[in-house]
Amino acid sequence: MKRTHAPSLLALAAVGLAVGYLGDLAIVSSGASALVPPLSLALTLALVGVVVVAFAWPIRRAVKGTGRRVDPFRAMRVAALAKACSLSGALVTGIGAGIALFLLTRTVVSSAASVWLSVATTAGALLLLVGGLVAEHFCTLPPDDPEDEEPAHA
Template sequence: MKAMRPVVLLLIAVVAAVIAWLATMATNRFSMATPVLPESALITMGVIAGLTLIMGIRVLRWRNGKKKNMLNPILAARTLILAQACAYAGTLLLGWHAGISIDLLRVSLRSGEGILWNALLMGGGGVAMVVVGIVVERFCRIPPEDFEGGTPGPDTRRGETKGEGEYAYRGD
């Protein structure tokens, strides 16, 4: 499994912002509602980010040697996938609501002030999801161990060798 690239996340956010900006311009032109998520979506975003963080802490504890039990490889894989999905979803939400915010700032602050604050809140929730996703992805990395020559050594828990950039799950 490959690590997320910040450039790809940035590209997704920019594309989503452009599409949202165009969608907001179209909905405003035809007197339709602005396509922004309601405030209740913050609860869902918080639950997703919280569960991702809890699962990531479990992997981090195992990685740091604070657990005596073997880590379930399926749990590690699910945690990594959840972290990446959280970051991608957060990026998409951030980009979408940034595009809406840009259009609302351009049109008028007075007419869409409530919607603007809503869009800014959703963008902030997207930022939180991205941060949690990236941090938990880092939790899932197995650091190389330093054995006299600075080369990766055997994993005492599994009897395997570790290289830089590997994850706790070795399913590839």
């Protein structure tokens, strides 16, 4: 599995920004009230970011040689979870920022609580993104040492 790169994260964040802004614009244009994410979403996103790092910590210790051996299938599942967290964190960061941008650019002043809830969602998603990237880094193996390799044709 390849590591997550910045262009894919930025692209997902840009798509999320457009979806958040245009989605809220469409909802308000239809006559409904603006979509405001609840505080529980921000807290859950941040908690999942912390949990994925906690799952990757024993793998990091095993890679560094200070911990006990880890099942490779478990390490692969944690690495896949970390990648999913980083990608979904980038998307939800964009959506939260798009909602906050929409609420801040309206001609009708929205309540401060609505803006703060969308900013909190953006911050929680950013913690999920960072937690996913850190956990993904914890699950990578160090490069092979060329001194330990013997010639293949010896």
